[in-house]
Amino acid sequence: MFEKIENIKNYDKILSIAINNDYCEHIEDIIALLEKYDKKRERQSVELKMCVFTVIRDVLKDPKIKPWYECSFVEEIKINPPKNEKGIFDYLNKYWYKFDEIGRAYLLFFKRMD
Amino acid sequence: MKKQNHKSTKLRTLLFLVLLTFIGCEQETELNEQSLETNVQQKTSIEKLTLGKLSSNINFNNAIKNFGLKNILENDNSTIFKKSSNEISVDTESIIEIKKKNYTSYTFRVTDKNSDKNTFKNLVIEQRNDTLQGFLIKYKYSQHYLEQLEKGIKIPFEGTMQRTPFFENIEALFNTVNQSKSSNTTFTKSSSYICATSTLVGEKRCGSSSKHRVGEYCKLTGSNRAYYYTYTVTNCWYENNSGLGGEEEVIDHIAVDDIPGGGGTTTAPNTPPCDNCDGNYLAKEISTRLGLFAEEEQWLENLGEDSFVEDLYLFLDGDNSLEATLFGKEAVDVKREGEEVNFEEFSTTKFINNLKNPITDKSIELYLLAKYKNSGVLNLSIYSIAQNEIEVGDYFLKPHYGIGDKLVFYSAYRNTQRGIEYIIKADDLASFQDKISIYTAAANLFYLNGTPSNGQIAMAAGDYLTGLKDMWADALTDPNYYVYLAHIFVGTATNLNAVNSTSTTFNGKIKFKSVTDSGATYPNIEITNRTYSQYKSLINQKYGLNWNTISNTANGPIQIIEIGSTKYVARPLASNQNYNLTIEYWRNGVKIGVFRFNN
Numbered sequence: 001m002f003e004k005i006e007n008i009k010n011y012d013k014i015l016s017i018a019i020n021n022d023y024c025e026h027i028e029d030i031i032a033l034l035e036k037y038d039k040k041r042e043r044q045s046v047e048l049k050m051c052v053f054t055v056i057r058d059v060l061k062d063p064k065i066k067p068w069y070e071c072s073f074v075e076e077i078k079i080n081p082p083k084n085e086k087g088i089f090d091y092l093n094k095y096w097y098k099f100d101e102i103g104r105a106y107l108l109f110f111k112r113m114d
Numbered sequence: 115m116k117k118q119n120h121k122s123t124k125l126r127t128l129l130f131l132v133l134l135t136f137i138g139c140e141q142e143t144e145l146n147e148q149s150l151e152t153n154v155q156q157k158t159s160i161e162k163l164t165l166g167k168l169s170s171n172i173n174f175n176n177a178i179k180n181f182g183l184k185n186i187l188e189n190d191n192s193t194i195f196k197k198s199s200n201e202i203s204v205d206t207e208s209i210i211e212i213k214k215k216n217y218t219s220y221t222f223r224v225t226d227k228n229s230d231k232n233t234f235k236n237l238v239i240e241q242r243n244d245t246l247q248g249f250l251i252k253y254k255y256s257q258h259y260l261e262q263l264e265k266g267i268k269i270p271f272e273g274t275m276q277r278t279p280f281f282e283n284i285e286a287l288f289n290t291v292n293q294s295k296s297s298n299t300t301f302t303k304s305s306s307y308i309c310a311t312s313t314l315v316g317e318k319r320c321g322s323s324s325k326h327r328v329g330e331y332c333k334l335t336g337s338n339r340a341y342y343y344t345y346t347v348t349n350c351w352y353e354n355n356s357g358l359g360g361e362e363e364v365i366d367h368i369a370v371d372d373i374p375g376g377g378g379t380t381t382a383p384n385t386p387p388c389d390n391c392d393g394n395y396l397a398k399e400i401s402t403r404l405g406l407f408a409e410e411e412q413w414l415e416n417l418g419e420d421s422f423v424e425d426l427y428l429f430l431d432g433d434n435s436l437e438a439t440l441f442g443k444e445a446v447d448v449k450r451e452g453e454e455v456n457f458e459e460f461s462t463t464k465f466i467n468n469l470k471n472p473i474t475d476k477s478i479e480l481y482l483l484a485k486y487k488n489s490g491v492l493n494l495s496i497y498s499i500a501q502n503e504i505e506v507g508d509y510f511l512k513p514h515y516g517i518g519d520k521l522v523f524y525s526a527y528r529n530t531q532r533g534i535e536y537i538i539k540a541d542d543l544a545s546f547q548d549k550i551s552i553y554t555a556a557a558n559l560f561y562l563n564g565t566p567s568n569g570q571i572a573m574a575a576g577d578y579l580t581g582l583k584d585m586w587a588d589a590l591t592d593p594n595y596y597v598y599l600a601h602i603f604v605g606t607a608t609n610l611n612a613v614n615s616t617s618t619t620f621n622g623k624i625k626f627k628s629v630t631d632s633g634a635t636y637p638n639i640e641i642t643n644r645t646y647s648q649y650k651s652l653i654n655q656k657y658g659l660n661w662n663t664i665s666n667t668a669n670g671p672i673q674i675i676e677i678g679s680t681k682y683v684a685r686p687l688a689s690n691q692n693y694n695l696t697i698e699y700w701r702n703g704v705k706i707g708v709f710r711f712n713n
């Protein structure tokens with residue numbers, strides 16, 4: 001489900017921006033960071049999904065960032081949000097290919113707690 | 115009512131005065147390619163423009179689009195072209211724009227295969243307040259007038275002028291013209307108008323800036339000699355019951371400097387090919403300007419028929435700058451060493467030296483934009499090229515050398531089909547190397563959908579702030595605009611030398627500022643004088659589409675408008691608490707930019 005960090009170029013930079021940039025809001029923003037600082041990947045590829053999951057996993061390790069589902073097109077997730085990391089990635093995995101690019105981007109937002 | 119009549123009479127009087135002034139000033143009228151006439155009294159501006167120059171003009175684009183002329187004009191890749199439709203060809207190199215309060219017209223010279231040489235026609239599209247209409251107008255010179263013109267004798271216009279009625283689009287207009295042709299009544303004068311026409315005769319003087327007039331001494335040959343040319347100003351009035359006069363006047367059009375029948379007026383027929391063709395005169399003039407030694411002046415005189423002397427004279431005649439003088443001196447030195455001189459190099463080098471990207475303040479510019487800014491001409495083949503290319507990032511930089519083997523600039527290309535992407539002045543190489551990732555990203559954006567169209571290039575090549583001023587209010591009318599916008603903000607986002615976006619106040623237009631910060635992958639723009647709802651309405655009105663709710667949040671719905679591969683997503687929630695109200699702009703499944711609102 002996750003990519004090895006060493007396979008993602010400029011990973012620390014990507015992670016730092018994803019955590020600290022106030023305009024990095026959702027999954028599309030992570031994809032854009034990967035495309036800018038690592039490389040472009042086929043948008044429907046498993047490889048891209050794994051890389052995005054990897055970044056999300058590490059972004060959510062930062063105490064300032066919380067997963068946020070209010071904009072998700074999946075209504076039930078707003079009522080019963082995932083309780084742990086496994087739940088989050090099961091949810092993302094389940095719906096990853098079920099929406100267009102916007103629906104996928106909006107599966108998960110990052111809420112900043114500071 | 116009396117007041118209206120008084121105003122109308124006053125305006126008519128003014129117009130007549132202007133007309134009389136034009137006629138009275140025939141002898142003094144001079145060629146000015148850019149601005150034929152500006153009537154300050156009536157605040158009427160008249161400009162001769164090309165399609166290329168007008169392609170970034172919103173009013174023009176809307177007018178030709180709504181009149182159905184856009185496809186006819188643009189369905190051709192060449193810069194200079196004539197496009198045939200119903201046997202009528204439209205000349206896109208001479209378009210006259212007349213602007214007046216609440217009135218703008220665009221006049222195109224049109225040619226008809228069946229026209230005789232005494233006749234020429236104009237297609238006029240005019241926007242009056244909210245009304246767009248167009249018509250064809252035909253001029254037929256009298257034989258006597260033509261004979262006099264060909265002899266170079268100026269007399270008042272003699273002939274007839276007829277016009278079609280007004281039409282809302284080109285198709286209806288051409289249909290009527292075609293039908294009329296078959297019934298042998300090509301044009302019908304509109305009964306509600308009365309028009310007066312005057313033909314002006316201008317004088318092109320010897321050389322490009324020179325003092326010598328027609329009939330005076332001129333060493334030059336061909337079209338460089340002094341000659342007369344003509345253009346016609348026609349004024350039409352609404353006709354009311356009392357005859358000439360009416361509620362308001364219409365400034366109609368100008369038929370540009372051309373003799374009917376396509377003959378042109380490049381030389382005055384009654385002038386000899388040149389005066390005193392011994393070469394001494396030009397050599398002396400050049401020598402005085404360049405401060406040549408007697409030996410050098412003698413060498414110039416001895417060149418005899420070599421075109422170098424005339425070319426150099428013309429070059430210096432057209433540019434009084436010190437730079438031109440220095441180049442001229444260098445040209446003499448180089449020529450004396452047996453090498454050829456290309457005077458085009460001077461203007462190109464000067465252009466490149468003065469090329470400043472308004473965002474970066476560096477002489478580094480996308481090649482297509484540089485080419486556009488130099489009136490579509492950027493002939494790089496006049497420079498010698500070294501094989502020692504420099505590799506910077508994905509780019510290969512080829513050095514170009516000018517007169518005296520001086521390094522002038524680099525052209526940068528990648529292993530793509532695009533050819534040259536950047537022109538880099540020699541002095542700014544270090545800057546290009548330093549910011550290579552930014553320049554690469556900017557070029558990637560610029561070429562996001564392949565080679566940009568002429569319209570996109572025109573937008574991006576215009577002065578950036580002026581471009582924003584002109585374009586922003588209409589940004590939502592053209593999705594291509596966002597490529598331009600994204601291109602700009604790649605620069606500002608990365609602090610190359612940012613445009614002060616906080617000072618962008620545009621007279622009631624939409625105000626915005628970039629709130630993009632480092633590391634961003636797309637522009638974030640705060641709209642400062644429109645609310646989220648107002649902006650949504652703008653998009654909604656532009657496309658005539660309703661916002662479609664796709665999800666609901668505690669703050670309100672998430673809504674989408676989809677136009678082909680373009681999507682706007684409006685959401686009342688954002689991670690960034692300062693900007694909960696957000697509209698994202700997506701194209702081809704990729705987020706291009708974000709508009710933020712603080713309401």
